[in-house]
Amino acid sequence: MNDFEFLKNRNLQTDRNFASQPYWAGVFKRFFAKKRPVIGLMIVSVILLLAVIGPMVSGYSYREISSVINPETGKQVVARGISPRIPWLHSLLGKEPYTDFFAEKTFLFGTDDLGRDLWTRTWYGARVSLLIAFVTIFIDVIIGMTFGLISGYFGGVVDAIMQRFVEVANSVPRLVIVSVLAIFMPKGIGLVIVALLLTEWIGMSKIARAEMLKIKELEYILASRTLGAGNFNIIFKDVLPNTIGPIITQVMFSIPTAIFTEAFLSFVGVGIMLPQCSVGSLIEDGFNNITTLPYQIIPPILVLAFMMLGFNFIGDGLREALAPKLEDM
Amino acid sequence: MKRYVIKRVLSALLTLLLITFLLFLLVRIMPGNPFPSERMTAEAIEKKRAEMGLNDPILVQFFHYMSKVLKGDFGKGTSLYYGAPIHTVLKKCLSNSFKIGGIAILLGTFVGLLLGIVAALNRDRFWDVFCSVFSILGVCVPAYVFLIFLQYTFSYKLTLLPYFFDSTDFLRSTIIPSVSMSLFTMSTVARFTRNEMVEVSDSDYVLLAEAKGMYGAKLITRHVLRNALIPVVTVLAPLVVDLLTGALVVEKIYGIQGIGKLMVDAISGEGIDYNYVLALGILYSAMYIGIMLVVDLLYGLLDPRIRISAKGGDNG
Numbered sequence: 191m192n193d194f195e196f197l198k199n200r201n202l203q204t205d206r207n208f209a210s211q212p213y214w215a216g217v218f219k220r221f222f223a224k225k226r227p228v229i230g231l232m233i234v235s236v237i238l239l240l241a242v243i244g245p246m247v248s249g250y251s252y253r254e255i256s257s258v259i260n261p262e263t264g265k266q267v268v269a270r271g272i273s274p275r276i277p278w279l280h281s282l283l284g285k286e287p288y289t290d291f292f293a294e295k296t297f298l299f300g301t302d303d304l305g306r307d308l309w310t311r312t313w314y315g316a317r318v319s320l321l322i323a324f325v326t327i328f329i330d331v332i333i334g335m336t337f338g339l340i341s342g343y344f345g346g347v348v349d350a351i352m353q354r355f356v357e358v359a360n361s362v363p364r365l366v367i368v369s370v371l372a373i374f375m376p377k378g379i380g381l382v383i384v385a386l387l388l389t390e391w392i393g394m395s396k397i398a399r400a401e402m403l404k405i406k407e408l409e410y411i412l413a414s415r416t417l418g419a420g421n422f423n424i425i426f427k428d429v430l431p432n433t434i435g436p437i438i439t440q441v442m443f444s445i446p447t448a449i450f451t452e453a454f455l456s457f458v459g460v461g462i463m464l465p466q467c468s469v470g471s472l473i474e475d476g477f478n479n480i481t482t483l484p485y486q487i488i489p490p491i492l493v494l495a496f497m498m499l500g501f502n503f504i505g506d507g508l509r510e511a512l513a514p515k516l517e518d519m
Numbered sequence: 520m521k522r523y524v525i526k527r528v529l530s531a532l533l534t535l536l537l538i539t540f541l542l543f544l545l546v547r548i549m550p551g552n553p554f555p556s557e558r559m560t561a562e563a564i565e566k567k568r569a570e571m572g573l574n575d576p577i578l579v580q581f582f583h584y585m586s587k588v589l590k591g592d593f594g595k596g597t598s599l600y601y602g603a604p605i606h607t608v609l610k611k612c613l614s615n616s617f618k619i620g621g622i623a624i625l626l627g628t629f630v631g632l633l634l635g636i637v638a639a640l641n642r643d644r645f646w647d648v649f650c651s652v653f654s655i656l657g658v659c660v661p662a663y664v665f666l667i668f669l670q671y672t673f674s675y676k677l678t679l680l681p682y683f684f685d686s687t688d689f690l691r692s693t694i695i696p697s698v699s700m701s702l703f704t705m706s707t708v709a710r711f712t713r714n715e716m717v718e719v720s721d722s723d724y725v726l727l728a729e730a731k732g733m734y735g736a737k738l739i740t741r742h743v744l745r746n747a748l749i750p751v752v753t754v755l756a757p758l759v760v761d762l763l764t765g766a767l768v769v770e771k772i773y774g775i776q777g778i779g780k781l782m783v784d785a786i787s788g789e790g791i792d793y794n795y796v797l798a799l800g801i802l803y804s805a806m807y808i809g810i811m812l813v814v815d816l817l818y819g820l821l822d823p824r825i826r827i828s829a830k831g832g833d834n835g
Contacts, residue, residue, distance in 0.1 A: 358537055361538060366542070369799075370800065454661065473663075
């Protein structure tokens, strides 16, 4: 017998942590290795799915007031303030069907004080929030990132002027901007988007600038310049791909803020206008009827809260996955 | 340090002046006419305009406006509280907002700090889990939702507390708004304190202090907490501004006569009250810039490293 022998039938473990793997494969793996980001992704996907198909499957439109004809009197009866109900489930559990005029109708979240289906309206409102989320991504990337990268890259006078501008823009509270805008523009979703356009890029521009300052002194940039690359090329082809981690993280974190802002503005009454609705305006409706129809406020609040939860979890997960600390690897 | 302070103060004042001018300009170039034109002849309007100084160059108008503002006179509202001078309305609203916001800040900071410290000391045990669940909740649910919930349960169902704000019953009617406003601050502070404390506790210099025989409260307060608190101060700053300037919706829902409600009233009614928008815009910006300035300076006091580096070069 030898002193040494080869291990047999044993899975020799490769060092997965430090073995060469593409950056994005690593990000992918780290992102899905944790529970929270996966939960967040699931929540956001479910909300996205329901926002797309929810209003379609209900059979009502967001502005339609449900009503039936009373067979005895021949008059219209409007489905005002009906609590959530699913007829087949009710007859299954309660052994007896609904007996009122709306016995055949399904209102998953009930109806509001005017007789509109809340299920449809809630998911319609979620669409608005998701629209805001996409607009934010657009603003962050197009305005914030470009501004920050350019400011950081050129430095000197350009940077000084651009940073003064950021400082001024950053010192005006968001509500002041909204209120001044409200003088110039009709209230509505356009106002919300313009307000976000004016404020939401600032955080991103700071991150992009900081990254640019860090990277532009590196030698590969010098090499690139020596080989004759122009400014545009250096900024967007050489530096940008290396700043992508912090930028994606910042985008994910600014989405919940933007959704919150929209909900808040709609709640206050300068956001979305009737008969359209968003999560914020639905919460306001629910609040106005809270003593008579208390169930009405619950669905929009839950949708808003879950949306926040989902995006925050994804943001946290991405931050850790894109810029792992050594001990996490 | 002195040079740094002077530089920061001057730049803050300059920014504020610039913002005030921009706001003034925007409000002044508004389309529209301050006089009912059907009832006045063209000459009368012209005379009135000249009287009010509306024909002067915009810089002269701005100078007149600013000299009044510095004396505390913001003019009168155009549609809101018709006839009452803005500064008397503002004074009343400010005091309400500051009182409730102040209580909310104190509550949020103290409970948040406590929760964060307790969570960090009991890592991965009950309080830590509680802290993380609580901070998720606080970040995901807006303050006004908490307010509606508290109002519904404690005022409407249980009738323990007043349903709306009542300045004659200040103490009892402050509970609901200040608690609901403080929750966001509380959860943010708790989360940051916890994370920072955990990070600092793992650092080498804390290990060294422990190796030298330091333990317990002395170690926590002197070495861990002091370093952990520096980042917390930065996140606290914008929260303080938000709370002091009134959580708008909270004030609107709970019927508090504060500046937040005033702002919402000024923009969300039928006509937008320009003078109030202008006055409140200046006020908000001033407070915002002021608090940011204080935090920057405080940061230097708390962290000697910043103080020293500021002395050496100019990184203002």
